[in-house]
Amino acid sequence: MTGSRRRVTQHDIARMTGVSQATVSLVLNGRDDGNVRIAPETRERVLHAIRTTGYVADPVARRLAARHNRILGVFTYEPVFPTGTGDFYHPFLVGIEECAERLGCDLLLLTSAPVAGGRRRIFHDDNRLRLADGCVLLGRSLDRDELARLVTEGQPFVSVGRRDDAGGPVPYVGADYPPATAAVVRRALTAGHTALAYLGQGAGPESHADRMRGFQAALDAAGRTPLHLPTTDRSPADLLDTLLAAGVTAAVVEEYADGVAIAQLARERGLDVPGDLSILALGDPTRPASTDIDFTGFRIPRREMGWQAVEVLTGLLEADPETAPQRLVPCQPVDGATLAPPRATP
Amino acid sequence: MTGSRRRVTQHDIARMTGVSQATVSLVLNGRDDGNVRIAPETRERVLHAIRTTGYVADPVARRLAARHNRILGVFTYEPVFPTGTGDFYHPFLVGIEECAERLGCDLLLLTSAPVAGGRRRIFHDDNRLRLADGCVLLGRSLDRDELARLVTEGQPFVSVGRRDDAGGPVPYVGADYPPATAAVVRRALTAGHTALAYLGQGAGPESHADRMRGFQAALDAAGRTPLHLPTTDRSPADLLDTLLAAGVTAAVVEEYADGVAIAQLARERGLDVPGDLSILALGDPTRPASTDIDFTGFRIPRREMGWQAVEVLTGLLEADPETAPQRLVPCQPVDGATLAPPRATP
DNA sequence: GTCCCTCGATAATTCGTATTAGCACCTTGA
DNA sequence: TCAAGGTGCTAATACGAATTATCGAGGGAC
Numbered sequence: 001m002t003g004s005r006r007r008v009t010q011h012d013i014a015r016m017t018g019v020s021q022a023t024v025s026l027v028l029n030g031r032d033d034g035n036v037r038i039a040p041e042t043r044e045r046v047l048h049a050i051r052t053t054g055y056v057a058d059p060v061a062r063r064l065a066a067r068h069n070r071i072l073g074v075f076t077y078e079p080v081f082p083t084g085t086g087d088f089y090h091p092f093l094v095g096i097e098e099c100a101e102r103l104g105c106d107l108l109l110l111t112s113a114p115v116a117g118g119r120r121r122i123f124h125d126d127n128r129l130r131l132a133d134g135c136v137l138l139g140r141s142l143d144r145d146e147l148a149r150l151v152t153e154g155q156p157f158v159s160v161g162r163r164d165d166a167g168g169p170v171p172y173v174g175a176d177y178p179p180a181t182a183a184v185v186r187r188a189l190t191a192g193h194t195a196l197a198y199l200g201q202g203a204g205p206e207s208h209a210d211r212m213r214g215f216q217a218a219l220d221a222a223g224r225t226p227l228h229l230p231t232t233d234r235s236p237a238d239l240l241d242t243l244l245a246a247g248v249t250a251a252v253v254e255e256y257a258d259g260v261a262i263a264q265l266a267r268e269r270g271l272d273v274p275g276d277l278s279i280l281a282l283g284d285p286t287r288p289a290s291t292d293i294d295f296t297g298f299r300i301p302r303r304e305m306g307w308q309a310v311e312v313l314t315g316l317l318e319a320d321p322e323t324a325p326q327r328l329v330p331c332q333p334v335d336g337a338t339l340a341p342p343r344a345t346p
Numbered sequence: 347m348t349g350s351r352r353r354v355t356q357h358d359i360a361r362m363t364g365v366s367q368a369t370v371s372l373v374l375n376g377r378d379d380g381n382v383r384i385a386p387e388t389r390e391r392v393l394h395a396i397r398t399t400g401y402v403a404d405p406v407a408r409r410l411a412a413r414h415n416r417i418l419g420v421f422t423y424e425p426v427f428p429t430g431t432g433d434f435y436h437p438f439l440v441g442i443e444e445c446a447e448r449l450g451c452d453l454l455l456l457t458s459a460p461v462a463g464g465r466r467r468i469f470h471d472d473n474r475l476r477l478a479d480g481c482v483l484l485g486r487s488l489d490r491d492e493l494a495r496l497v498t499e500g501q502p503f504v505s506v507g508r509r510d511d512a513g514g515p516v517p518y519v520g521a522d523y524p525p526a527t528a529a530v531v532r533r534a535l536t537a538g539h540t541a542l543a544y545l546g547q548g549a550g551p552e553s554h555a556d557r558m559r560g561f562q563a564a565l566d567a568a569g570r571t572p573l574h575l576p577t578t579d580r581s582p583a584d585l586l587d588t589l590l591a592a593g594v595t596a597a598v599v600e601e602y603a604d605g606v607a608i609a610q611l612a613r614e615r616g617l618d619v620p621g622d623l624s625i626l627a628l629g630d631p632t633r634p635a636s637t638d639i640d641f642t643g644f645r646i647p648r649r650e651m652g653w654q655a656v657e658v659l660t661g662l663l664e665a666d667p668e669t670a671p672q673r674l675v676p677c678q679p680v681d682g683a684t685l686a687p688p689r690a691t692p
Numbered sequence: 693g694t695c696c697c698t699c700g701a702t703a704a705t706t707c708g709t710a711t712t713a714g715c716a717c718c719t720t721g722a
Numbered sequence: 723t724c725a726a727g728g729t730g731c732t733a734a735t736a737c738g739a740a741t742t743a744t745c746g747a748g749g750g751a752c
Contacts (some may be wrong), residue, residue: 010707020732025710035712036732059474061708064737070458071474087433100457105457106474108417111447112360128452130353132407153400275612355738366702371740381742383700407738410707 008055014102016053017045024050028057036116072100073132074314075110077139079121088286092138092160095306103314108132122146129155134313136160136306140286141205158313160305162206162328171325173309173314177207177282180298180331181214184252188224188298192341193250197227199244199262200254200282211254211282236261240269243277249342250278256285256295263293263338275339281338283331296336301329354401362399363391366454372395374403409477418446418659421456421477423485434632438484438506441652449660454478464688468492469615475501480659482506482652486632487551501594504659506651508552509673517671519655523553524627526644526677527560530626531597533642535568538687539596539624543573543589544674545608546600546628556626557600589623595688596624602631604642609639609684620686627684629677642682 008136010024018025019042026036027046044337049055074096076089099108110122110129121143122129129135129343134156137147142159145253151168180296188196196219202212212228219226227246228237231254238263253259259281263273272278274296281297315323354368360663363370372382373392395401409415414621418604420442421687422435446453456468456475469492475481480502483493488505497514508520533621534542540564548558558574565572573592576587577600586608589597605627609619619625620642627643654673661669 007708011708021709022734023712023730023731025708026717026731029710037728039730042730056473058708059476060406060409061737062710063474064404064410064708064739065710067737069406069474071454071477087436089598090433090436097455099455104458106458109443109453109455111443111451111453128402128405129413129451130402131417185576353738357738367739368702368704368741369700371738375740377741383698385700388700404738407707408740410709411706411738411740606711 002268007058008053009058010055013046013053013055016049017042019046024271027225035299036280049054051221054140062263068133068317069131069170069216070105071108072096072105073110073135075122075135075137076140077142089138089283091302092306092309094134095308096305096310097186097306098303099310103310105310105314110135114282115179117130122150127161127254134158134317136313140173140207152240156313156316158309158316158325160309162210162326164206169325171312173305173312173329175207175300175305176281176330178214178217179213179254179283180220180333183333184282185215185218185316186222187236187339188250188280189218189224189336191250194224194342195227195246196224196250196252197229197246197247197248198252198254199229199231199258201230201232202254210256231258232254236265240265248277250280250339252280252282254282255287256281256283257287258292259295259338260285260293260320264291276343278340278342279338281336294334296334296339298331298333300331304329349564352398354399355404358399359392359395359399362395363388365392375685406409406477407673410481414479414663415477416449416451417457417478418451418656419454419475419481419482421466421468421475421481421485423488434630435484437648438652438655441649441654442482444649445653445656449531449656451656451660456481457628463487467539469495473526480504480663482659483653486553490674491667492655502659502662504655504662505673506655508556510552515671519673519675521629521646522653522674522676524560524563526679527557527598527628528564529679530628530643531561531564532568533685534596534598534624534626535564535570537596537624537685540570540571540688541592541594542570542596542598543575543578543592543594544598545585545601545604547576547578548574548600549565554600561598564628576668577601577604582611586611588641594623596626598626599630600628601633602627602629603633604641605684606631606637607642610637620684621690623690624686625684627682640680640683642680642685646677 010021012027013024014021020167020298023042024046027038027043028050070312074093078089097107106127108131137157137159140161142163147159147163147170148167151170157171159170159172162172163170185196198212198215200211201208203209215226227248229242231239236258251259251262253262259279263279266273266277271277279295281295283298283300284302308329312325312327313321316325356367356374358633359370360367369384369388370392374386374396375388378384405417420439424435443453454474454477458474467489483503483505486507488509493505493509493516494513498514503517505516505518506520508518509516531542541567544558544561546557547554548561549555561572575588575595577585582604597605597608599608605625609625612619612623617623625641627641628649629646654675658671658673659671662671
């Protein structure tokens with residue numbers, strides 16, 4: 001069921017007023033330019049019939065004829081409304097929604113994408129992505145093949161998060177991690193730290209590699225040798241032991257949650273944070289991490305990124321040459337309370 | 347523009363495989379009943395072409411012809427991804443998304459609805475609601491006229507939250523507030539409280555009136571006279587003064603945030619919560635309220651409600667007589683730490 | 693050889709709106 | 723009186739898929 005009685009159509013209006021369906025359409029769209037003219041009296045008769053019947057154009061038919069929708073797809077590799085990721089994606093969506101609303105666009109959440117191999121796939125049998133005029137891609141790691149396919153098929157899209165090329169230039173709106181990370185490192189150096197460690201992957205997704213680049217660059221410039229501790233498959237206890245054994249006084253953590261774990265463990269062991277160990281967080285929690293620790297570091301401009309992603313996408317759709325299709329948004333520094341000068345070396 | 351090159355249509359597939367458009371449609375829809383037969387070999391050829399081109403049926407055209415497209419609209423009076431409501435809506439959306447994903451439906455967020463008079467309106471010139479098969483309505487207070495119009499126009503929809511009739515039965519999935527509130531009150535009575543107050547509107551939206559009903563009923567049953575304090579236009583200080591002056595020992599708050607404000611103020615004044623004043627919260631925060639207070643009260647089964655709303659909606663769409671179109675979901679009691687027996691009366 | 697039946701596929705139509713080419717009529721001017 | 727030009731509207735078609743009536747080919751029975 002979708003409505004029991006037949007709805008009023010332009011045809012009905014036309015019959016009622018003794019004009020053609022085309023005329024009704026023209027009146028409705030206020031067309032009165034050089035090519036099309038409607039007598040004021042006819043126009044009035046039609047408008048009157050429309051008013052009395054309460055006629056409203058069927059948006060479906062309208063879209064079919066107009067060939068575009070003002071609908072933007074939103075594809076997320078993880079569920080859009082996540083429970084397990086500490087709402088990391090939420091601010092992006094806030095920005096996306098705000099901008100879409102301002103532009104009068106609706107959002108199509110491509111939730112029907114089936115999960116295969118632990119993540120969703122864009123392309124599948126019953127893919128409705130093409131209903132949308134274009135789409136925004138959200139997710140830590142996008143599938144490179146699918147990205148490439150989007151490019152070759154000419155599907156307008158924009159990635160939230162910088163992406164390396166995938167057989168063509170990839171439009172994106174990313175966070176500018178290298179300078180933000182470098183700034184964090186410089187703050188630690190300025191505070192007097194000389195032994196710094198990077199905790200995290202430092203590779204893989206662009207967002208991780210970018211942080212590492214900034215970290216390296218800042219230390220290189222200062223002539224310091226960094227320590228890199230991959231966090232995968234290592235317990236917090238193990239990491240902390242290694243940090244302390246290496247004489248590290250400031251730990252720069254890629255993942256907020258890792259920072260929380262290290263900080264809590266350090267405190268449990270009677271160490272003072274930041275007195276004995278400074279901890280710097282490179283961004284917001286991507287995994288749930290309940291803590292009241294106010295980390296020094298920076299914040300990812302997620303809302304702004306979401307907003308700009310929609311801007312870029314609509315720019316692409318309208319083939320607007322003014323719109324830069326690849327953007328990096330600066331991260332916002334956070335003073336926080338987990339950076340202090342190192343203890344005087346004994 | 348909607349993609350530089352024209353999209354692939356059934357016609358293209360038909361030409362590629364040397365069949366007619368109709369055949370492509372039949373294959374796509376797996377039609378192979380008494381009236382329609384397709385040779386397995388032809389079917390395979392068509393399916394192959396579909397796979398290689400990545401063809402996807404245009405949902406707009408599909409909807410025009412078939413009257414459905416497995417897209418569910420989500421209309422929210424407030425923004426879907428709110429920043430100011432403390433993510434109150436988030437769990438609903440989690441449930442909605444989960445169920446939609448399981449059913450293979452996409453979600454169309456009707457974000458383009460223009461804001462008029464401080465809230466969004468469903469009906470406007472360029473309403474795309476009809477693009478979806480049906481829609482889920484989310485929001486504290488739905489406009490009664492718009493609701494009535496949905497009913498009369500035969501638009502399939504379901505409201506999250508109980509709604510009074512609006513010119514016809516309104517399908518809904520609501521939280522069952524009266525018994526949950528009554529249970530909270532009984533806990534307070536059992537703990538020994540005799541002077542209880544209800545803080546909040548207690549009227550207006552169904553969700554508020556329902557809480558008040560449960561409150562009244564439980565006190566009536568116990569032969570107690572309740573105190574009702576409307577919170578609108580009153581400062582927390584004012585409210586607290588009134589509570590104490592009236593000798594109230596247990597405050598039942600409609601709005602979580604009000605509870606937080608009262609509790610904090612009480613503590614600032616040297617009162618113990620719950621020692622001197624028990625505070626019971628009727629649900630989750632709908633406004634941002636940062637606190638670590640573990641309120642006694644109940645939790646609104648938001649995720650479950652979202653899930654069931656989608657179930658109800660698809661039930662309506664399929665005219666499934668098994669699906670109850672009006673459902674109340676029980677709230678989950680929370681022990682919390684803000685209820686204690688009242689001090690012995692001096 | 694004809695009739696009938698089944699199988700496999702298609703032409704034609706529908707859904708409701710947007711758009712464009714062009715027709716019929718009228719006025720004007722020479 | 724006839725071409726030129728303007729006016730007001732309509733017929734036709736497109737948009738992309740779903741559906742139904744129908745058609746041709748091939749096989750078997752007689």
